[in-house]
Amino acid sequence: MTQTSSPAATEQKKLLTDTRLDSLGLHPTIVSGLDARGFTHATPIQAETLPLAIKGTDIAGQAHTGTGKTAAFLLATLHRLLRDEPQPSDDAPARASQPRALILAPTRELADQIYKDALPLAADTGLKCVVCYGGTGYEEQRQAIADGVDVLIGTPGRLIDYYKQKIYTLKAIEVAVLDEADRMFDLGFINDIRYLFRKMPAPERRQNLLFSATLSHRVLELAYEHMNSPTLIRTDTETVNIGAITQQLYHVSKDDKLALLIGTLRQIDNGRTLIFINTKRTAEFIEDGLNANGFDAATLSGDVAQNKRLRLLEQFKTGELPIMVATDVAARGLHIPDVTHVINYDLPQDAQDYVHRIGRTARAGNTGSAISFACEEYVYSLPDIEAYIEHKIEAEMPTADAFADDVTVPARRPRKRRGGSRNGGSRRPRSRRA
Structure with missing residues (x-):
């Protein structure tokens, strides 16, 4: 070769x-x-x-x-x-x-x-x-x-x-x-x-x-x-365009992340924001939380029906939908122009995914902002991320006024049953969807 x-x-x-x-x-x-x-x-x-x-x-x-x-x-x-x-x-x-x-x-x-x-x-x-x-x-x-x-x-x-x-x-x-x-x-x-x-x-x-x-x-x-x-x-x-991305890191407890997210979003004026999380369960919680607090947001994940996924992507690209909550299915392979902010609600567990995520902003010669929340569950990924990008991310403790103090916390959605029954019915194996 x-x-x-x-x-x-x-x-x-x-x-x-x-x-x-x-x-x-x-x-x-x-x-x-x-x-x-x-x-x-x-x-x-x-x-x-x-x-x-x-x-x-x-x-x-x-x-x-x-x-x-x-x-x-x-x-x-x-x-x-x-x-x-x-x-x-x-x-x-x-x-x-x-x-x-x-x-x-x-x-x-x-x-x-x-x-x-x-x-x-x-x-x-x-x-x-x-x-x-x-x-x-x-x-x-x-x-x-x-x-x-x-x-x-x-x-x-x-x-x-x-x-x-x-x-x-x-x-x-x-x-x-x-x-x-x-x-x-x-x-x-x-x-x-x-x-x-x-x-x-x-x-x-x-x-x-x-x-x-x-x-x-x-x-x-x-x-x-x-x-x-x-x-x-x-x-x-x-490191494509990484110099054009302003990176911020907030140390915050897991229980306070939603309040900090809402407070952060209230400071973004006319932006197009991608919020990355690590699990579909968290995506549901964040989508419900944002909608309950006056934001127009939707989730992009592997479980969303294809027609709906394409419609949501188009709405996000055109600006009709200002906030997208996404698992890493959206971190690669998608051309989404004019994303002004990427928020890592969860720090990714793979250092390479951090770069893929923040790379959704600062495209086509533009600048962008990447904001990451380091909580007690995912902060352990931070050393690997900083070693991978070869520099420390500026970290700070958010001030009290950075948190929204009027947050409506949504109830967790009930878990969906995957086949089977209480009387011993067998579960069908999950099929891979492409």
């Missing part, structure tokens, strides 16, 4: 490089489409990866969400498909669709975001993009794939479901993209990923693009196993 570096990778505060997209050798149809949409210069990760990817080199890239990696692999994929004539497989199942590119994402939200980013880039190319994921649109997605697709984007569970039904084949795949590879491991999808890769042509007969927020040992092992001598490109992703 070859490793490259570039001065562009060290200039994390600079959103764009001096590299023009029309100088990279992209297919003319793509260039004209970029020009028409006002995209002229590459981000650092694009400037590093595209020249190699356009030549057909496999890439294992370390890049944070918001650095332009999605456009990087989409442009490389579209270029490859426009440059080469399609080579349908003669031994494919009858009437099975034969996509030429497969893009795998760990979450429904990320798959949908990739699809939305792909549509304008592919608009002038004649290439058809389709997205599929669990939780909604089963028959519609199935039919869209069956009708023919060039670039298939999706989550592993739904993709494997349709594959086993012979709705499509992977025998004609020319480009395979794996986004957020580290997250695939976290969510337990790695066996599904290997299953799909093994149904494709051999690594040397396709182009492989892997992106991950961290290129850990397990991610690199996956790259060695299923890629063709990829070039390793690291950018200083964990």
Whole structure:
């Protein structure tokens, strides 16, 4: 595996490089489409990866969400498909669709975001993009794939479901993209990923693009196993825009966190705020507490129905919903513009998640604020977080007037029963949703 570096990778505060997209050798149809949409210069990760990817080199890239990696692999994929004539497989199942590119994402939200980013880039190319994921649109997605697709984007569970039904084949795949590879491991999808890769042509007969927020040992092992001598490109992703984020840390007891949260939110004027918590149970408590105290807030977590999740994300992006309470499902892979404040109601237990969380603010050259509450339950994560970001976070004890003194504390919601019955009925195993 070859490793490259570039001065562009060290200039994390600079959103764009001096590299023009029309100088990279992209297919003319793509260039004209970029020009028409006002995209002229590459981000650092694009400037590093595209020249190699356009030549057909496999890439294992370390890049944070918001650095332009999605456009990087989409442009490389579209270029490859426009440059080469399609080579349908003669031994494919009858009437099975034969996509030429497969893009795998760990979450429904990320798959949908990739699809939305792909549509304008592919608009002038004649290439058809389709997205599929669990939780909604089963028959519609199935039919869209069956009708023919060039670039298939999706989550592993739904993709494997349709594959086993012979709705499509992977025998004609020319480009395979794996986004957020580290997250695939976290969510337990790695066996599904290997299953799909093994149904494709051999690594040397396709182009492989892997992106991950961290290129850990397990991610690199996956790259060695299923890629063709990829070039390793690291950018200083964990400190992207960190200098543009004001970080504050308050030491507070667990019982006083809600009052401090409400007091803090009352000081935020016309902001868009993401509140991160560690458990869905806490998310419910915070959402109820904020709504009971006059704030308009909603929760984004894995248990929320897909249609509702997409609606909430859209409302948050447009500013209709000013406050989003989220588990770490929202920490990666989502393009949420103009988040002014990130509040860690719970300190994350993984130091890397701290960076992913606060990275939701100070995007696209903006500044932002990250406020963290260190209570007796999660303060033990603080040394690891500070070691990981290589500096101490300014800590203080909140003053008495920082706490709201008129807080309505919501009752805890009753726990939901998961199947079974009091007379001995068996519980159904929980299914993984993708």
